[in-house]
Amino acid sequence: MNEMIIHGGNRLSGEVTIGGAKNSTVALIPAAILADTPVKFLMVPDILDVHNLMVILESMNVPSEFVHRNITIDPTHIKDNKLSGKAIASLRASYYFMGALLGKFGHATVNLPGGDSFGPRPIDQHIKAFRSLGATVTENNGCIHLTTHGKGLHGARIHLAMVSVGATINSLLAAVKAHGTTVIENAAKEPEIIDVVNFLKEMGAHISGEGTHTITIHGVKSLRTTKPHRIIPDRIEAGTYLSMAAAVGDGILIKNVIPDHLQSFLDKLHEMEIKLKIGKDQIYVPKITHCKGVKITTHPFPGFATDLQQPITPLLLKADGQSVIRDTIYPHRNKHVAQLAKMGANIHVNKQGLIIINHTDHLTGAHIEADEIRAGAADVIAGLMAHGTTVISKAGNILRGYDNIIGKLTNLNANVELVRE
Numbered sequence: 001m002n003e004m005i006i007h008g009g010n011r012l013s014g015e016v017t018i019g020g021a022k023n024s025t026v027a028l029i030p031a032a033i034l035a036d037t038p039v040k041f042l043m044v045p046d047i048l049d050v051h052n053l054m055v056i057l058e059s060m061n062v063p064s065e066f067v068h069r070n071i072t073i074d075p076t077h078i079k080d081n082k083l084s085g086k087a088i089a090s091l092r093a094s095y096y097f098m099g100a101l102l103g104k105f106g107h108a109t110v111n112l113p114g115g116d117s118f119g120p121r122p123i124d125q126h127i128k129a130f131r132s133l134g135a136t137v138t139e140n141n142g143c144i145h146l147t148t149h150g151k152g153l154h155g156a157r158i159h160l161a162m163v164s165v166g167a168t169i170n171s172l173l174a175a176v177k178a179h180g181t182t183v184i185e186n187a188a189k190e191p192e193i194i195d196v197v198n199f200l201k202e203m204g205a206h207i208s209g210e211g212t213h214t215i216t217i218h219g220v221k222s223l224r225t226t227k228p229h230r231i232i233p234d235r236i237e238a239g240t241y242l243s244m245a246a247a248v249g250d251g252i253l254i255k256n257v258i259p260d261h262l263q264s265f266l267d268k269l270h271e272m273e274i275k276l277k278i279g280k281d282q283i284y285v286p287k288i289t290h291c292k293g294v295k296i297t298t299h300p301f302p303g304f305a306t307d308l309q310q311p312i313t314p315l316l317l318k319a320d321g322q323s324v325i326r327d328t329i330y331p332h333r334n335k336h337v338a339q340l341a342k343m344g345a346n347i348h349v350n351k352q353g354l355i356i357i358n359h360t361d362h363l364t365g366a367h368i369e370a371d372e373i374r375a376g377a378a379d380v381i382a383g384l385m386a387h388g389t390t391v392i393s394k395a396g397n398i399l400r401g402y403d404n405i406i407g408k409l410t411n412l413n414a415n416v417e418l419v420r421e
């Protein structure tokens with residue numbers, strides 16, 4: 001098991017450049033198999049999810065090469081093999097191969113995905129969408145089999161019962177080459193969805209309405225690349241470094257950011273009386289000596305992202321008074337709470353499932369766990385704030401989504417190392 005060891009107490013300063021968005025990348029790589037040409041992505045984050053997606057591509061006879069932040073993928077000799085095994089189970093986004101393979105071949109057999117576990121994460125809306133488009137879907141022992149019995153998919157109206165990032169993208173991937181017109185209602189509006197749509201459009205897809213709750217897709221016969229696609233910056237990684245910089249920074253410049261994608265998060269920092277210098281594509285966080293506690297409720301984009309409630313938690317320990325977090329998307333996403341409490345944080349989950357965070361003057365290094373990616377991000381920030389040494393086990397969960405984290409933290413003057421199993 002990988003461990004991250006942090007010798008806390010160093011003040012951080014300097015610059016950090018945000019990588020490409022994980023949640024775009026993990027959809028774009030499966031989307032690449034829809035192309036009839038090789039595909040190239042720029043600004044690919046160096047994260048475990050990408051390496052596992054490359055293993056999955058290999059199992060379909062799709063070679064890929066990841067060099068200097070760019071990945072090339074050649075799907076021209078793809079085989080419609082069944083997708084199972086460790087790599088599929090290692091990440092959530094392996095479910096995008098269901099939509100992409102169905103769109104490409106009209107059939108697919110894919111094991112259920114893995115990814116972060118913080119309560120139930122059903123995929124009923126994905127399945128409903130595939131059925132609306134004409135697929136028969138059956139499940140057997142954790143394996144999903146999808147087929148159109150050789151007829152191919154047809155356009156349809158897909159009404160999602162809840163706003164779902166994954167179901168919206170999977171509907172797009174399946175519908176982009178379907179016969180006729182598809183309308184996705186109650187679609188999610190996350191920037192990563194727009195990124196995926198932009199990539200599909202660059203290949204000739206006919207899609208409109210992305211970034212709104214209604215997306216319309218007119219199916220096309222073929223998708224071909226004409227230029228590399230540059231992945232948008234990771235707003236969750238950016239929010240994590242913003243929180244870290246406000247907690248333990250002596251002045252940190254965060255580069256490669258789209259501030260619009262972080263508006264709810266930035267509004268919250270403003271409410272905490274944290275003054276930032278926000279530029280076109282960078283944000284400077286000065287040394288913060290004082291901030292105020294706040295109430296946070298997570299919502300789909302453009303609301304406060306569930307993926308940022310844990311990374312902001314250590315900063316809320318530094319804030320005056322009490323803060324409260326309510327995660328409406330994943331009400332049980334609180335695996336960081338017990339870990340921070342081990343370090344002396346005055347934090348608990350109340351009977352209503354709210355995370356209650358009280359001002360805490362002193363954190364002490366401890367042996368803690370990164371139970372999922374963003375709980376891991378909270379652990380890292382707390383470890384940097386603490387006196388003494390923090391050992392974070394299950395650090396692989398952090399590496400799932402944080403690009404070159406050891407290099408970036410070291411560059412900011414953190415004393416941190418990774419011990420691989």
Ligand SMILES: CC(=O)N[C@H]1[C@@H](OP(=O)(O)OP(=O)(O)OC[C@H]2O[C@@H](n3ccc(=O)[nH]c3=O)[C@H](O)[C@@H]2O)O[C@H](CO)[C@@H](O)[C@@H]1O
Pocket residue numbers: 023026092093120121122123124125126127162163164165166167188300306307329330
């Ligand atoms: C790879 C990726 O992009 N992961 C992100 C994606 O996950 P993911 O796409 O899995 O999350 P969704 O947006 O689908 O989930 C939103 C809510 O809908 C529920 N739901 C979803 C689908 C479904 O078929 N049935 C159902 O009940 C979920 O349990 C959850 O409560 O969006 C989440 C919410 O912003 C983020 O935390 C994840 O980082």
Ligand SMILES: C=C(OP(=O)(O)O)C(=O)O
Pocket residue numbers: 022091092093114115116307373374401
């Ligand atoms: C929950 C997350 O990821 P995934 O959906 O890939 O598990 C996340 O990035 O915070």
